[in-house]
Amino acid sequence: MRTRPTPAQLFVYGLVVTLLVFLARCRSALILLALVNGVPGFARGARRYPLLVALFILGVAGTFVNSLILANTGRPIVQIGPLTVRQGAVDATINIALRFTALAGVSLVYVTMISPREAVRSLEEELGLPKGIAFSIAFSLRLLGLAQHDLAEIMAMRRQRGAPRIPIRPRDVETVLLPVMSVMLERARWVGIAAELRGFSLRPPRPRRLVPTLGLVVLAALAAVQILAVARCPGLPGA
Numbered sequence: 001m002r003t004r005p006t007p008a009q010l011f012v013y014g015l016v017v018t019l020l021v022f023l024a025r026c027r028s029a030l031i032l033l034a035l036v037n038g039v040p041g042f043a044r045g046a047r048r049y050p051l052l053v054a055l056f057i058l059g060v061a062g063t064f065v066n067s068l069i070l071a072n073t074g075r076p077i078v079q080i081g082p083l084t085v086r087q088g089a090v091d092a093t094i095n096i097a098l099r100f101t102a103l104a105g106v107s108l109v110y111v112t113m114i115s116p117r118e119a120v121r122s123l124e125e126e127l128g129l130p131k132g133i134a135f136s137i138a139f140s141l142r143l144l145g146l147a148q149h150d151l152a153e154i155m156a157m158r159r160q161r162g163a164p165r166i167p168i169r170p171r172d173v174e175t176v177l178l179p180v181m182s183v184m185l186e187r188a189r190w191v192g193i194a195a196e197l198r199g200f201s202l203r204p205p206r207p208r209r210l211v212p213t214l215g216l217v218v219l220a221a222l223a224a225v226q227i228l229a230v231a232r233c234p235g236l237p238g239a
Contacts, residue, residue, distance in 0.1 A: 005215030007119040008126035013219045026233035030098035041105025044112040067092040124206040
């Protein structure tokens, strides 16, 4: 029996975790989701996608700034000059950061454990997804690695032009994200054209089959523990 879970099994597990992240209403459940998915995800992803991990950290910092604007209510926690940081901003930042950690972690586990070619076959055979959808999901995994390469080149060019090393201002973030998105969209367009020229739409569907793995047992156990934790949530302050 195969040990590692298949891409289809990891994909379904990722969907379950994503649903639980949005359903969780207590801090303990969010911490469990973040630990179970975030720790292995960032441990694997920090080596292969360090820039994406850095963007995640920057996103958490941006969340704190937004919380200060939109949810800075309740008792005072700390005074920073004229700014008073209150309990509502702290709660909102922690809750959103835990959700981001769980989502990013399960995504990094998925993209670091499978290959796009394997994902196409598994999603078609095990889940019965149409080949176009399976191809799109698998190609998005490939784009993630390419996006990091594009991002590194854009950051290098910004440094040569004397721009700040870390994009903090909205204008700086825009000059990073827009070129990356433009290149990714153009690349996806030409990959789709190339696939059609090779007869992708004419390929017959793959036969359905089930692949038992020991990894599926582990994923099912992890999912059951997280579902139970979310189901027992009494409520969440600052959600």
